Amino acid sequence: MSASGSTSFDRAAEYYDETRGLTDAAVREQTGLLAGELRGRGQTLEVGVGTGQVALPLVAAGIPMVGLDIAEPMVRVLIDKAGGMPFPLVLGDATGLPFADASFGAGVARWVFHLIAEWRSALGELVRVIRPGGVALILLGSYGRGPRAQIQDRFNELLGLANEPVGIMWGDVETLDRAMTELGATPRALPLLTDVEAQPLAVFLDGIERNRYSWTWRIPPDELSRVTPEVRAWAVERFGPLDGTPEHRFELAWRAYDVPIAGR
């Protein structure tokens, strides 16, 4: 964690794209939805751009992007994927954006604010750098209520840990709406996208055991190994063979926050 309490994904760069992401179909839908909101607004800042899963397809769709991330290794992966810096990529902390007020026409952040202790400051910063009349598009991190969420809960239960991320609660749109409203932005629902789990639960469980998810990073590795067999057995009972992929759709509840034209 940085001094300001933002979690860096330095350690996750190597395997991030392997363990996170959407199916190609969902990426297309997501890109269409976001590009529709962003087109004609000028430059869009993505906070927590990471390996570029959101931004690279947006750039390909003609949206002028600028990306910021706290983790150099993640940005390095993006640059390597693109064969050079495809759009401006800045290293920095979301709680102190190195941009002037009203520098951007829009902002995007996906799966970011649960990783930032001072997530309210980060939201304030995002709103600050967006011009009046612009929009912030946010998707909170969440496993929804499917098998993955249940497996995560089971781990926490066995370890006696609260299922609370460093930053905003998983998928807590109500709290996000309130915080953004307090910052003067107006919440707006966007069409709900869904995706299917593409990876077998065995891969997810392996990833957990190998400490590949940010919620496992606070758990000592021996503790994690201690409870994994039990969770595995429990998961087989509940969801069937782990090398299968349980039929489960999860929601991608992107929200739009309109920054008013006149300041409040």
Add this chain to the structure above:
Amino acid sequence: MTRTGSISFDRAAPYYDTTRTPDEASTGRVVDLLAERFAGSGHVLEVGIGTGQVGLPLARAGIDLIGFDLSAAMMAQLRQKSTGDPFPLVQADAIRIPFADRSFGGAYCRWVLHLISDWTDALEEMDRVVSPEGPIAIEPGGLSGVFAEVYLRFVELLGDAVRLPGLDLIDREAQLDDAMDALGRRLADVVPVTYERKASVAEQLDRIPTKVFAWTWDVPDGDLRAATDDVRSWAAARFDIDDPVADLPTPWRFYTRAA
């Protein structure tokens, strides 16, 4: 040396362009030179972009620019001058450039390194964020000819208070080449761009007590006025201080990494 760190030009933002703008023709030659050298380089970084005197016309010439400066106030001036969205501007210190390794196809800075105590770290950072095949161009600024003599007289009178923390204002070129050499970058080319504006020593001395130059910022007003009077008499005894002198060529230096 009285100062360490990197000097912010926040205080200079309101007057910078009125006191530091070269004539249009020489700025044009600088922009043409950089546009030619950076053509096809992808993203290019300007370190210490300030009010955008070089960056704005260079971006208009088609270079895909990204700029940063320690001073948000200076970049606010740039934004005011640009019509529509300028290129991305980031607030940062040159000794910790907020970009990943090899992000840029080239980088340049003008009149910057004398303001940074760890100026060799700034060069290292520029080298880090530029791809190995990309050029780094530097116009160090500094003082030559009679202006250097006048400044050295101020140093004699006021000592370290008028020393800037970074790259030497006078013996800058050799220092720069050596530091680049240590990073594995060779001087590939030196291109002089002569400024057409002429200034007399008397005019320059008139401006010094107004504290528009960074090297005067740490001197108490009274001391600066007294020293200026002293230097004026000293200079008048040596040269025609009313004679407009052309600024000596301030070459752009291009450094490349051996393949």
